[in-house]
Amino acid sequence: MTPIPILQIAGLITRIIQNGARSAVTARGDAQRQLVFPGSAQSPLAVPNDCSPSAWACKTLPAASCAILGILLAACSGGKHLYVAPSGSDTNPGTKEAPFATISHADSRAAPGFTIHVAPGIYRVAAPSPGSAGIHTVKSGTANDRIRFVSDRKWGAKIVFSGTGIAWNSEGAFVDIDGFDISGTGRIGILAKGGNEHITRNFVHDLTVSGGCNGRGGAAINTWGPVGGAVIDSNVVRNIGLQWLAGRTCNTVQGIYVANANNRILNNVISGVASVGINSWHGGTASTIVNNTILNSKMGIVIGHGDSGATAAGTSNNYVANNIVFGNGHGITEMGKVGGNNRYVNNLVHSNNNNWRVMGQVIGTISADPMFLNFRNDGTGDYRLHTMSPATGLGANIHLRMDAADARTGAPFGAQAPISVDER
Numbered sequence: 001m002t003p004i005p006i007l008q009i010a011g012l013i014t015r016i017i018q019n020g021a022r023s024a025v026t027a028r029g030d031a032q033r034q035l036v037f038p039g040s041a042q043s044p045l046a047v048p049n050d051c052s053p054s055a056w057a058c059k060t061l062p063a064a065s066c067a068i069l070g071i072l073l074a075a076c077s078g079g080k081h082l083y084v085a086p087s088g089s090d091t092n093p094g095t096k097e098a099p100f101a102t103i104s105h106a107d108s109r110a111a112p113g114f115t116i117h118v119a120p121g122i123y124r125v126a127a128p129s130p131g132s133a134g135i136h137t138v139k140s141g142t143a144n145d146r147i148r149f150v151s152d153r154k155w156g157a158k159i160v161f162s163g164t165g166i167a168w169n170s171e172g173a174f175v176d177i178d179g180f181d182i183s184g185t186g187r188i189g190i191l192a193k194g195g196n197e198h199i200t201r202n203f204v205h206d207l208t209v210s211g212g213c214n215g216r217g218g219a220a221i222n223t224w225g226p227v228g229g230a231v232i233d234s235n236v237v238r239n240i241g242l243q244w245l246a247g248r249t250c251n252t253v254q255g256i257y258v259a260n261a262n263n264r265i266l267n268n269v270i271s272g273v274a275s276v277g278i279n280s281w282h283g284g285t286a287s288t289i290v291n292n293t294i295l296n297s298k299m300g301i302v303i304g305h306g307d308s309g310a311t312a313a314g315t316s317n318n319y320v321a322n323n324i325v326f327g328n329g330h331g332i333t334e335m336g337k338v339g340g341n342n343r344y345v346n347n348l349v350h351s352n353n354n355n356w357r358v359m360g361q362v363i364g365t366i367s368a369d370p371m372f373l374n375f376r377n378d379g380t381g382d383y384r385l386h387t388m389s390p391a392t393g394l395g396a397n398i399h400l401r402m403d404a405a406d407a408r409t410g411a412p413f414g415a416q417a418p419i420s421v422d423e424r
Contacts, residue, residue: 080114082106086121103149107137107172113145118180120156127165127186130216134161134168134186140194141174151179155203160184164211166191173227177202185210187218187253195227205238213241213250213274219257220273228260234267238379241274248298248329250274255297258284259309265289271379273297277328281336283309286317291395293324293383299333300325300352303360306336314339318360321345322395324370327377331355346396366391 081096084106088099099119100106106116125134141147151157161167161184170177173194181203182189189204204220220237223230241253253274256265259282270277270292277294279302280287287303294300301323305315316339324347325331331352332344342360348370349355356362371389374382385392 082109082114082116083119084116085119086123103135103168104137107139107147107149110139110147112141112147112174114141115148115150117150117152118157120151120153120158122158122160125159125161125167126163127161127167127184128163130164130187130211132163132165133191134163134166134184135159136169136171137175138171139175140172143174143196146174146176146198147172148176148178149180150176151181154179154201155181157181158183161186164209170194170197173197176200181205182220183207187211187216188222189220190222192221192223192230193225195225196229197223198231198233199235200231200233201235203236203238204240205236206242207240208243209241209253209274213244213252215252217257218253218274220255220270222254222257222259223263224259226260228262230263232256232263232265232268235269236379237268237270237273237277239272242272244274245272245296245298250298254279255294257281258287261285261287263287266291268292269379269383270294271296271377275299276302277325278302280304280315280318282307283311285311285315285339287315287319289318289320289323291322293326295325295327295383296377296379297328299330300328300349301332303332303334303342303358304336304338310337312337316340316342318342319345320347322347324348324383324391325352325355326350326370328352329354330357332358334358334360346394348391364394364396366394 082094083096083099084101084103085099088101090101090105092098092100094100094106094109103116103118110116127134139147158181159167163186165186166188167182167184167186167190168177169191171193174196175194176198177190179201183206185208187209189207190199192199199221207218207220209218218241220240221232221235237255240255241250244250244253255270255273255277256268258265258280261283265278265287276299277297278289278292281302281304289301301320303315303318303320305311314337320332320343329352331349331354332347334357338359344358344360344362346364348366350367350369368390370391371386372381373384373386
């Protein structure tokens with residue numbers, strides 16, 4: 001939408017209040033309306049169709065006038081922020097003073113470049129069947145104008161979901177999900193299907209997967225679909241199907257599950273997972289898996305191709321570096337169909353029942369106690385490294401460019417990834 005000069009906005013608002021407005025469908029018949037103001041010689045103003053009158057809680061103007069007024073006020077203020085709070089209502093305009101109640105509704109009002117601010121509090125959602133989702137978002141951003149869903153206080157917005165399904169099904173591309181606390185009875189915390197998502201700084205924990213360990217699978221964070229290109233960075237994943245861990249009887253419930261190409265899994269702390277902490281499977285290939293800490297799970301990291309999406313050539317061009325894989329049943333493993341150019345560089349792999357089973361290139365492995373600041377097997381410790389750790393200063397130096405606004409240079413072990421999970 002072309003920006004409108006402030007004086008023009010003020011004049012249009014005055015005419016709305018005095019006269020109301022009439023609308024006419026454009027000859028193009030596409031996803032726009034023309035809003036024509038009575039008595040005005042000005043050109044009609046095009047606005048998106050999703051700015052429906054029901055979105056604005058206006059009691060004193062006709063519905064059409066109320067919608068136009070809301071749109072113009074948004075244009076005046078920049079119009080790039082929407083707000084959600086437990087005390088809100090989806091009939092509100094989604095401002096900070098009058099927020100929406102649900103993330104899904106905020107998504108329906110968003111456009112590229114928008115930020116959806118989610119206030120602290122508990123958001124209870126239902127996902128009664130394995131394929132259903134408590135939160136379903138579909139709007140896409142662009143490479144330069146992403147849509148951002150942000151918990152205004154890290155882990156303050158707590159999504160608690162019931163049923164056997166998915167807490168959050170994100171089908172939009174170029175979308176960020178940042179800083180949420182997600183727990184519940186279902187099988188997947190965040191399902192990233194749109195491509196090029198940034199899933200960052202979330203706490204996904206205590207998924208009980210009440211539908212059982214079966215072919216529908218489960219994961220704290222799952223990339224799916226043809227696109228890939230997600231960045232999964234600085235999340236804490238804990239207790240995903242924990243009830244199956246002791247017997248090591250479940251193969252289908254994962255921590256971070258990568259099922260397509262070109263994903264980057266960075267700086268995550270993962271513990272208590274029924275099957276694999278980080279599993280690159282199905283069509284997962286060309287993954288970058290760096291600076292993660294994985295402990296007390298059936299398996300640490302798996303690189304392979306199998307089931308739907310697998311290719312005859314197998315997974316290839318995976319780069320696995322600077323990870324700490326400690327105290328699991330298996331450490332780092334290749335399984336299924338595996339191709340070439342898979343590299344494992346400067347990982348600390350120790351105290352697993354089986355540390356390695358790979359055919360790819362292995363360089364600089366450290367086999368020693370990592371010396372965490374406060375190790376606790378249940379995932380509640382402080383997994384930063386002591387200055388005397390054998391891994392300090394020995395990580396591979398890696399340049400990881402997330403997007404045009406955020407370039408990160410990998411540092412030695414413990415400088416980025418192993419974070420305190422008590423920083424809530």
